[in-house]
Amino acid sequence: MKTLKGAAVLAFIGTLLVAALLVYDFVFTVLNVIRGLTPAVTVFSSLIYAFGALSVTVFFYIFQKQQS
Numbered sequence: 696m697k698t699l700k701g702a703a704v705l706a707f708i709g710t711l712l713v714a715a716l717l718v719y720d721f722v723f724t725v726l727n728v729i730r731g732l733t734p735a736v737t738v739f740s741s742l743i744y745a746f747g748a749l750s751v752t753v754f755f756y757i758f759q760k761q762q763s
Contacts, residue, residue: 703759710755714748721745 724741727733 698762700759700762703755703762707752707755707759710748710752714745714752717741717745717748 721738721741721744724733724737728735728738
């Protein structure tokens with residue numbers, strides 16, 4: 696994979712996995728706040744991490760589609 700498209704595909708797969716993990720963490724943070732196990736302020740930082748990872752994932756998806 697010496698091409699830019701190959702690198703874009705690998706970056707997309709990596710960020711997709713990280714985004715899935717951070718969204719999973721966000722959901723469980725929200726559930727823990729509802730149960731009263733963690734403070735509500737933790738939802739905000741978890742949301743920022745999940746949104747950032749999803750934004751980068753969308754960027755790499757569009758970037759690798761344009762490299763055809």
